[in-house]
Amino acid sequence: MKKIILLAMAAIMFAASTYAQLKLAPLNIKERTLANGLKVVSLQDNSSPTVAIRVWYDVGGKDDPPGRSGFAHMFEHMMFKATKNMPNEKMDRLTEDVGGFNNASTWDDYTNYYEVVPSNHLEPLLWAEAERMVNLNVDEANFNSEREVVKEEFRQSVLAEPYGQFFENIARLSYSAHPYKRGVIGNLAELDAATPADAKAFYETFYRPDNAYLIVVGDFDQRQFDAWTDKYFGAIARPSGSIPRVTVTEPTRTKEVRHVTTGQNVPFPAVAITYLAPKSSDADIAPLIMASNILSAGESSRLYQSLVYKQQIAQEATLTLDNKVDLSLAYLYAIGSEGSTAEALEKSLLAELKLIQTRGVTAKELAKAKNQVIAGEIQSRENNDGKAIAIETAITYQRDPKKVNTSVARLQAVTAADIRRVMRKYFTDTNRVVIYYLNEGGTK
Amino acid sequence: MKIVRISFVLLSLASILTSAVPAQSQPPMPGPPKAVSIPAVAEKNLANGLNVSVVRRTASPIVTVRLVIKKGANNEPASKAGLADLTAAMLTKGTKTRTATQIAESVEFLGGSIFSPAGWLGTSVGVTVTSDKLPQAMAILADVVLNPKFAKEELDLIKTQTLDGLTYDLKQPTSLANYVVSKYSFGEHPATGTKASVEAITEKEISDFYKANYSPDSAVLVFSGDIDQQTAYAMANRYFSRWKRSPNGTKNEAISERPKGQTPLFRRILVIDLPKSGQAAVTYAKPMSPISRKDPKFFTASVLNSILGGGYSSRLNSEIRIKRGLSYGAFSSFVWRNSSVNFSAQVQTKNESAPEVASLILTELKRMVETSVTEEELIPRKAALTGGFSRNLENGGGLAAALGDLYVFGLPTTALNSYVGDINAVTSQRVKDFASEYLYGGDVIIVGDYSLFREDLAKRFPGTTFDVINADDIDLSKDNLRK
Numbered sequence: 001m002k003k004i005i006l007l008a009m010a011a012i013m014f015a016a017s018t019y020a021q022l023k024l025a026p027l028n029i030k031e032r033t034l035a036n037g038l039k040v041v042s043l044q045d046n047s048s049p050t051v052a053i054r055v056w057y058d059v060g061g062k063d064d065p066p067g068r069s070g071f072a073h074m075f076e077h078m079m080f081k082a083t084k085n086m087p088n089e090k091m092d093r094l095t096e097d098v099g100g101f102n103n104a105s106t107w108d109d110y111t112n113y114y115e116v117v118p119s120n121h122l123e124p125l126l127w128a129e130a131e132r133m134v135n136l137n138v139d140e141a142n143f144n145s146e147r148e149v150v151k152e153e154f155r156q157s158v159l160a161e162p163y164g165q166f167f168e169n170i171a172r173l174s175y176s177a178h179p180y181k182r183g184v185i186g187n188l189a190e191l192d193a194a195t196p197a198d199a200k201a202f203y204e205t206f207y208r209p210d211n212a213y214l215i216v217v218g219d220f221d222q223r224q225f226d227a228w229t230d231k232y233f234g235a236i237a238r239p240s241g242s243i244p245r246v247t248v249t250e251p252t253r254t255k256e257v258r259h260v261t262t263g264q265n266v267p268f269p270a271v272a273i274t275y276l277a278p279k280s281s282d283a284d285i286a287p288l289i290m291a292s293n294i295l296s297a298g299e300s301s302r303l304y305q306s307l308v309y310k311q312q313i314a315q316e317a318t319l320t321l322d323n324k325v326d327l328s329l330a331y332l333y334a335i336g337s338e339g340s341t342a343e344a345l346e347k348s349l350l351a352e353l354k355l356i357q358t359r360g361v362t363a364k365e366l367a368k369a370k371n372q373v374i375a376g377e378i379q380s381r382e383n384n385d386g387k388a389i390a391i392e393t394a395i396t397y398q399r400d401p402k403k404v405n406t407s408v409a410r411l412q413a414v415t416a417a418d419i420r421r422v423m424r425k426y427f428t429d430t431n432r433v434v435i436y437y438l439n440e441g442g443t444k
Numbered sequence: 445m446k447i448v449r450i451s452f453v454l455l456s457l458a459s460i461l462t463s464a465v466p467a468q469s470q471p472p473m474p475g476p477p478k479a480v481s482i483p484a485v486a487e488k489n490l491a492n493g494l495n496v497s498v499v500r501r502t503a504s505p506i507v508t509v510r511l512v513i514k515k516g517a518n519n520e521p522a523s524k525a526g527l528a529d530l531t532a533a534m535l536t537k538g539t540k541t542r543t544a545t546q547i548a549e550s551v552e553f554l555g556g557s558i559f560s561p562a563g564w565l566g567t568s569v570g571v572t573v574t575s576d577k578l579p580q581a582m583a584i585l586a587d588v589v590l591n592p593k594f595a596k597e598e599l600d601l602i603k604t605q606t607l608d609g610l611t612y613d614l615k616q617p618t619s620l621a622n623y624v625v626s627k628y629s630f631g632e633h634p635a636t637g638t639k640a641s642v643e644a645i646t647e648k649e650i651s652d653f654y655k656a657n658y659s660p661d662s663a664v665l666v667f668s669g670d671i672d673q674q675t676a677y678a679m680a681n682r683y684f685s686r687w688k689r690s691p692n693g694t695k696n697e698a699i700s701e702r703p704k705g706q707t708p709l710f711r712r713i714l715v716i717d718l719p720k721s722g723q724a725a726v727t728y729a730k731p732m733s734p735i736s737r738k739d740p741k742f743f744t745a746s747v748l749n750s751i752l753g754g755g756y757s758s759r760l761n762s763e764i765r766i767k768r769g770l771s772y773g774a775f776s777s778f779v780w781r782n783s784s785v786n787f788s789a790q791v792q793t794k795n796e797s798a799p800e801v802a803s804l805i806l807t808e809l810k811r812m813v814e815t816s817v818t819e820e821e822l823i824p825r826k827a828a829l830t831g832g833f834s835r836n837l838e839n840g841g842g843l844a845a846a847l848g849d850l851y852v853f854g855l856p857t858t859a860l861n862s863y864v865g866d867i868n869a870v871t872s873q874r875v876k877d878f879a880s881e882y883l884y885g886g887d888v889i890i891v892g893d894y895s896l897f898r899e900d901l902a903k904r905f906p907g908t909t910f911d912v913i914n915a916d917d918i919d920l921s922k923d924n925l926r927k
Contacts (some may be wrong), residue, residue, distance in 0.1 A: 022505060022574050048503075048838060050835070081708075084469075085470070088766075089766065090471075092756060093824070094471060096755060096824070096828045097757070097758060097824030097827055097833075098474070098827055099828065099834070100831055101831075101835075102830070104749040116835065118480075120477050123472045123474075124471040124472050127468075128452055145766075145767070145768065145769040147769070149765055151769075151770060151794075152771050152772045152793060152794065153772040155722050155794055156771075156792050159722025160616065160618075160722035161614060161616060162616060226520075263716070265616075265720060265721065265722075266611075267612050267615050286900045297552070298548060300545065300549040312604065315605065315612075337608045338604065338608055364894060367553070368552055371553060371554060371555035371577075373555075374555060375554075375556060375573060378505060378506050379504070379839075380502050381504065444907060
């Protein structure tokens with residue numbers, strides 16, 4: 001008897017030690033809103049002499065003007081050009097030239113501008129971000145040359161990549177009404193149609209303090225930072241007039257739709273099976289993220305084990321959750337290997353889907369996914385920029401920076417029953433678009 | 445302009461003392477700079493010769509462990525291209541007691557993932573986990589390094605995956621260019637292998653390569669993150685002390701003869717015709733005669749590269765992207781080997797612009813050789829370099845990779861501490877001398893849809909004959925690249 005009890009206790013202790021979750025240290029953020037509506041989130045952390053700055057605007061690809069797909073992104077490029085008080089590329093002088101870096105990115109739902117600099121350079125950067133929030137000059141020569149850069153970006157990421165058009169097609173063929181269907185990068189014809197006048201109108205409409213967050217993490221003194229923020233951003237007036245928002249409702253899908261698409265220089269067939277999923281703030285997003293992890297993260301994941309390792313018909317296979325503010329998209333996709341067919345990829349992806357819908361996931365799989373989430377989050381929050389990104393993610397998808405301290409707990413609370421429920425709820429036969437991507441003229 | 449930094453400090457102190465309000469039309473001055481601390485590295489050797497290096501960072505409860513073995517593609521014969529890479533990949537595909545799936549499952553259950561890429565000079569095997577999971581992760585890491593099984597069915601799958609990857613790479617202009625350049629210009633074999641070499645590699649050859657090259661006396665085990673020295677040494681000892689030295693190592697391949705001294709600006713132009721390619725990849729590739737990684741010229745080359753093509757504000761990106769909108773990005777790099785250096789500049793552009801971009805690259809090389817860099821340009825380009833270096837050391841993974849790199853080149857860990865000083869010591873004259881000695885005489889390689897730039901190329905390079913190969917006719921294992 002004693003021996004069995006000991007073994008049982010050992011098993012419990014093992015379970016407790018391996019299933020126990022490390023707690024993520026909370027980020028002690030400070031929030032304030034200036035009189036002009038700018039929301040400021042800061043986190044003082046003096047452990048390393050750098051500071052991460054992010055200015056987040058509530059405007060993205062979905063806000064492209066009609067007939068101007070790709071415009072929000074092209075406009076983002078213009079934000080590095082001259083302002084009233086800065087010459088072209090002054091942001092690079094203030095960052096790269098002093099040992100920092102800067103960049104920006106445009107997404108369907110938002111646009112961000114960010115820098116990491118030695119902390120003694122915080123004040124000039126706050127001045128510069130405030131300057132380009134209100135004083136941008138749109139000059140025709142800059143506009144035309146940057147349009148060419150964006151067209152090269154399109155060619156590089158969409159045309160020259162063997163699967164560039166495959167990924168570009170996913171949103172285009174999955175949304176029927178919502179502007180998400182246009183994609184952020186747009187297309188060459190509509191980029192060519194854009195004018196500097198469009199840029200001025202877009203800037204005035206969306207680039208304003210009451211449509212932005214300023215996020216700063218790192219080595220600063222809180223009182224000093226608040227004073228600088230008041231001085232440089234507080235001076236910007238809140239424009240009158242409201243900010244237009246996308247109100248298009250994507251209709252519910254009623255039957256399966258299938259597409260066969262082709263591209264140049266496509267080495268192997270690829271398949272995507274897409275499903276409309278809830279908006280990013282919905283409670284069902286957390287179980288969908290965990291399901292995606294169990295199906296796709298690492299070589300022990302279900303789709304890798306089945307399609308890549310055992311059947312050897314794919315080079316990669318995943319369930320991706322493309323989290324979107326208005327309506328997310330969940331899609332299974334696989335890129336084939338030598339000799340495999342689109343039909344075989346589709347069949348195997350659907351078989352794995354059926355399995356998770358009927359039998360659910362195991363306790364061990366769920367624990368593994370939770371361990372990966374927590375380890376990934378600890379790792380990505382290692383430096384100031386990583387912490388700023390975590391805050392930005394909470395703002396983007398949950399419209400509340402405080403959620404940075406609960407978003408991981410929300411994932412940790414997901415149960416196997418939750419996963420099975422959401423997999424049955426969204427991954428239905430009538431909510432399905434199937435996209436094949438093949439080499440034009442067949443395989444060689 | 446030399447006193448830019450000092451004047452910044454003085455001015456900002458003045459502004460603090462007088463509470464002067466900076467004019468709104470000018471950016472405010474930065475505050476006084478703060479010292480960047482490079483973390484200290486502790487190291488010791490185990491009895492079997494394994495070097496153990498430990499850097500403690502307690503900011504996050506996470507640790508990266510990285511084992512770096514000083515052997516890579518450099519140690520395989522050209523006819524066995526891909527052998528080092530496949531050997532490394534096979535480590536995590538089964539041991540005497542764990543299957544490939546069990547290895548993936550157990551590491552991923554710990555919240556980590558295990559990686560084992562081989563490079564030209566070294567092979568890394570590593571894992572990043574939260575510090576509470578480190579003992580379990582170490583047990584798996586040691587098992588894959590010490591007891592790999594090299595089973596045939598696992599090798600067959602990896603070979604198929606490698607060949608599929610190759611098929612994909614040969615359809616993407618820059619990837620295709622990189623394979624061509626390694627053979628055509630640098631006289632090397634592709635480190636990931638060719639179709640013929642990968643197909644022919646057997647599990648016996650993998651096992652032999654492992655036995656000859658994986659040895660504790662040519663390896664470093666780096667711990668970086670939330671772990672103290674004593675714990676790290678104890679773990680290294682527990683898991684790696686039974687690793688036995690290998691009796692013999694394979695010799696480094698002799699490198700091909702490389703051009704010395706002054707040569708014309710460029711040697712030859714090769715076109716790889718990839719019909720219907722979405723863009724062209726334009727590459728300038730220069731195989732350089734030997735320079736030791738320990739030579740101060742390493743720092744000169746780094747500064748030169750920062751000016752020419754390292755980073756957004758470099759000359760190539762300014763001229764090609766920012767001024768002319770011809771590309772999404774134009775960059776260059778020096779890749780250091782033990783006994784040689786490979787320089788390349790690379791740009792993707794629309795097919796029609798490929799000849800213009802090729803001539804712009806050559807113009808910038810000429811400017812590098814013929815004119816001196818001003819201090820006004822030199823100072824910020826050094827800052828971009830040293831800033832990027834410090835930022836990379838702000839996370840455990842970056843630190844571990846930097847230390848592994850130093851080990852592979854036989855450099856002391858204190859090179860981390862002296863880096864910023866060594867970069868700042870580079871003068872404009874050193875940059876010009878280096879450019880004059882090394883930059884000219886390389887090859888121009890254009891991969892793209894030839895029908896779209898054929899005429900312009902002939903017009904821009906009159907009197908030059910171009911070698912043209914169709915992408916479908918390429919055989920990377922042949923010296924003339926043709927099937």
